[in-house]
Amino acid sequence: MQTNAMLNMLKKIIYAITAVLILISVYLVLFIAPIPIDPGAAAGDPGNFKIFYFHLPIAISAYLSFFIVFISSILYLRSKKQKWDMLSLSAAEVGVVFAFLTLVSGSIWGRSAWNAYWVSWDVRLNTSLILFLIYLSYLMIRQAVEEPEKRARLSAVFGIIGFISVPISFLSVRFYSKMHPCVVPPCPSGGGGGIGGEVLYYLLVNFLAYFLLAASLMMLRMDNENLKEKANELKRKNNL
Numbered sequence: 001m002q003t004n005a006m007l008n009m010l011k012k013i014i015y016a017i018t019a020v021l022i023l024i025s026v027y028l029v030l031f032i033a034p035i036p037i038d039p040g041a042a043a044g045d046p047g048n049f050k051i052f053y054f055h056l057p058i059a060i061s062a063y064l065s066f067f068i069v070f071i072s073s074i075l076y077l078r079s080k081k082q083k084w085d086m087l088s089l090s091a092a093e094v095g096v097v098f099a100f101l102t103l104v105s106g107s108i109w110g111r112s113a114w115n116a117y118w119v120s121w122d123v124r125l126n127t128s129l130i131l132f133l134i135y136l137s138y139l140m141i142r143q144a145v146e147e148p149e150k151r152a153r154l155s156a157v158f159g160i161i162g163f164i165s166v167p168i169s170f171l172s173v174r175f176y177s178k179m180h181p182c183v184v185p186p187c188p189s190g191g192g193g194g195i196g197g198e199v200l201y202y203l204l205v206n207f208l209a210y211f212l213l214a215a216s217l218m219m220l221r222m223d224n225e226n227l228k229e230k231a232n233e234l235k236r237k238n239n240l
Contacts, residue, residue, distance in 0.1 A: 057207045058102050061098045076152060
């Protein structure tokens with residue numbers, strides 16, 4: 001009982017820190033952080049390039065969420081413990097939301113960089129869209145299968161196989177990308193050159209903020225699933 005109380009208190013502290021960091025990161029990006037490119041190189045409003053400070057952390061948070069789906073799916077198939085299936089579901093839902101925000105923020109950024117919301121021949125854009133659709137399909141499969149064990153087993157297999165789309169999306173800009181910049185070195189394709197200087201410090205604050213946001217959302221989602229399971233247990237007992 002005392003352990004649960006301490007765990008709940010720790011969660012509340014994490015939620016509070018996350019909220020404060022998100023507010024700080026938004027303030028820093030909007031009012032203090034420099035534009036991360038030469039303003040003269042922008043096709044549109046140079047201020048729109050500040051979306052980079054959100055876009056990259058959100059994208060990496062999506063990748064990490066899907067990595068958690070991959071690991072927890074393996075752990076479920078090995079142990080058949082429901083907690084790993086719930087973690088897979090929570091991470092997938094958070095990852096899909098972050099992947100969608102990545103596509104939206106990338107399109108807004110692309111409008112200023114390329115004078116177009118979507119450049120169909122850019123590999124990173126297409127692989128990011130495929131990644132989003134794969135994990136959206138993962139959630140749809142979970143909704144389609146009613147039997148709990150079958151649903152968890154099928155979802156785990158899908159979560160493991162579908163993860164191949166994550167490294168393909170992440171590495172695509174290193175092998176072939178004529179438009180999308182490579183900002184995390186090494187960049188053999190020549191599409192960018194890394195991050196440094198003052199920009200890096202503001203970017204790190206955003207990374208921490210959005211990593212914590214993803215973790216907080218997963219914890220909240222798992223708590224909801226636990227409450228739902230307890231409610232189902234009570235219903236089953238009342239029906240006996």
